[in-house]
Amino acid sequence: xxxxxxxxxxxxPAPPRAVLPRCAISIAxxxxxxxxxxxxxxxxxxxxxxxxxxxxxxxxxxxxxxxLAMFAVxxxxxxxxxxxxxxxxxxxxxxxxxxxxxxxxxxAMPGIELGIACSIIVLGAAILAEWKAPxxxxxLIVAFFAVFHGYAHGAELPMAAxxxxxxxxxxxxxxMIHVVGIAVGLLFGRLYEGRVSxxxxxxxxxxxxxxxxxxxx
Amino acid sequence: MPVSRSKRRRKSPTGxxxxxxxxxxxxxxxxRSAAKRRSVFAERILADDVxxxxxxxxxxxxxxxxxxLSQALRHTYSFGELGFLLPFTVYDVALxxxxxxxxxxxxxxxxxxxxxxxxxxxxxxxxxxxxxxVWQAFFLPHDLDTQVYLVTPIAVGLTGVALWxxxxxxxxxxxxxxxxxxxxxxxxxxxxxxxxxxxxxGIGALAACAWILxxxxxxxxxxxxxxxxxxxxxxxxxxxxxxxxxxxxxxxPITPPTG
Numbered sequence: 326x327x328x329x330x331x332x333x334x335x336x337x338p339a340p341p342r343a344v345l346p347r348c349a350i351s352i353a354x355x356x357x358x359x360x361x362x363x364x365x366x367x368x369x370x371x372x373x374x375x376x377x378x379x380x381x382x383x384x385x386x387x388x389x390x391x392x393l394a395m396f397a398v399x400x401x402x403x404x405x406x407x408x409x410x411x412x413x414x415x416x417x418x419x420x421x422x423x424x425x426x427x428x429x430x431x432x433a434m435p436g437i438e439l440g441i442a443c444s445i446i447v448l449g450a451a452i453l454a455e456w457k458a459p460x461x462x463x464x465l466i467v468a469f470f471a472v473f474h475g476y477a478h479g480a481e482l483p484m485a486a487x488x489x490x491x492x493x494x495x496x497x498x499x500x501m502i503h504v505v506g507i508a509v510g511l512l513f514g515r516l517y518e519g520r521v522s523x524x525x526x527x528x529x530x531x532x533x534x535x536x537x538x539x540x541x542x
Numbered sequence: 543m544p545v546s547r548s549k550r551r552r553k554s555p556t557g558x559x560x561x562x563x564x565x566x567x568x569x570x571x572x573x574r575s576a577a578k579r580r581s582v583f584a585e586r587i588l589a590d591d592v593x594x595x596x597x598x599x600x601x602x603x604x605x606x607x608x609x610x611l612s613q614a615l616r617h618t619y620s621f622g623e624l625g626f627l628l629p630f631t632v633y634d635v636a637l638x639x640x641x642x643x644x645x646x647x648x649x650x651x652x653x654x655x656x657x658x659x660x661x662x663x664x665x666x667x668x669x670x671x672x673x674x675x676v677w678q679a680f681f682l683p684h685d686l687d688t689q690v691y692l693v694t695p696i697a698v699g700l701t702g703v704a705l706w707x708x709x710x711x712x713x714x715x716x717x718x719x720x721x722x723x724x725x726x727x728x729x730x731x732x733x734x735x736x737x738x739x740x741x742x743x744g745i746g747a748l749a750a751c752a753w754i755l756x757x758x759x760x761x762x763x764x765x766x767x768x769x770x771x772x773x774x775x776x777x778x779x780x781x782x783x784x785x786x787x788x789x790x791x792x793x794x795p796i797t798p799p800t801g
Contacts, residue, residue, distance in 0.1 A: 377633075378633050411772045411775055411776055414776055415775055415776055415778075415779040418779050418783040419779050419783055421783060422782075422784075422786045422787050422790075425783075425787050426786065426787065426790040426794065429787070429790055429791055429794055430794050430795075479787070482787065482791060483791070488788070488791045489634055489694075489788045489791070490633050490634075492634075492784050492787040492788055492791070493633040493634045493784050494633070496787070497637065500776060500777075500779075500780045503776070504776070
């Protein structure tokens with residue numbers, strides 16, 4: 326961990342902020358345009374009879390795409406240190422439920438699989454580059470991708486035998502994956518001058534590329 | 543008058559640390575450095591007063607062991623046992639009660655913690671064993687019997703929000719939530735068929751509810767407050783997300799997913 330954890334609303338001195346290059350803005354604009362123009366897809370949406378808590382809990386764990394992205398959120402937060410340790414894992418489920426509500430309502434949302442694959446790549450790349458993003462930008466990135474993950478969960482919710490228990494299951498599983506990511510980041514983040522975290526980030530990027538190729542093919 | 547062991551510990555909080563340092567000096571270098579790492583780790587995470595840590599761990603392990611035993615052994619369930627298992631299966635309210643426990647763990651004094659637990663258990667006892675009277679007095683005259691499904695999302699969401707509150711208002715918020723969650727649990731327990739004639743079912747359920755609130759909170763009191771604040775905020779976000787999803791599911795007309 327590069328920063329310290331403080332009580333309540335005390336701000337930890339922020340690390341030097343990286344200037345966002347123009348090419349990154351261009352890429353981000355391109356990615357958003359890509360999402361808006363691609364066809365609707367059903368990312369990791371299980372059909373058939375489903376139970377309650379166990380089905381919901383199992384959903385993020387049974388799909389490595391969700392698992393890697395959520396793990397990366399925790400790891401990235403721990404790598405950045407300070408308030409980000411908990412800010413990112415707190416933001417993710419809150420925005421994820423917006424995507425979940427869209428999924429429950431059956432709103433057609435294009436490019437879910439692409440969104441999830443890109444979330445893995447972007448979050449993995451941020452860890453690999455040890456990017457100390459400005460707080461607002463990190464939250465924006467996490468919030469943007471959380472919608473895609475939430476949609477995939479929410480689309481399944483009406484099919485569950487006990488939707489309330491299903492919702493509890495997938496939110497708790499998501500949160501626990503974040504906590505594991507934070508724990509790995511805090512415990513092993515400093516090993517070999519942070520190379521362990523960065524290597525994990527690299528592996529996450531590779532996995533994300535695999536999912537991206539699958540989503541496009 | 544001889545001083546008891548616990549009193550001695552309370553009077554000299556540095557005594558154990560001094561003994562550990564003396565003990566560590568006699569160790570070989572590798573073990574000494576390992577012990578030092580452990581003590582630094584403990585200092586960062588654990589609170590200063592940890593003399594009740596062992597009973598807290600034992601209390602915390604009680605219910606999981608009982609549940610495991612109950613599920614592992616092939617047997618006919620008793621009504622008390624069924625009552626004990628029921629609160630663990632109401633996942634959202636159990637998680638919210640756990641959230642209230644995290645809130646309690648961060649309270650300034652043990653006395654306030656005990657008051658919240660007492661209010662929670664008191665609400666449960668009164669509402670459970672006077673269930674029909676409470677239902678007739680509160681729900682039926684106000685036509686609330688058709689809105690009962692909203693009690694859980696409201697209680698769960700408010701618990702999530704309360705975990706973000708500043709320290710000074712946490713105690714009154716915890717008291718309000720203790721009543722709300724106690725009443726909410728009552729609905730799940732009291733509306734069970736088993737409950738009508740069997741007090742053992744209610745007593746089992748009451749024991750489980752009390753454990754869900756008190757045991758994790760008692761254990762968490764041994765951790766430093768900043769860690770509890772972080773845990774509380776993370777858990778709070780989960781509870782708010784769950785509440786929004788349940789509320790959306792109850793209110794949004796469901797259409798099959800596209801794609």
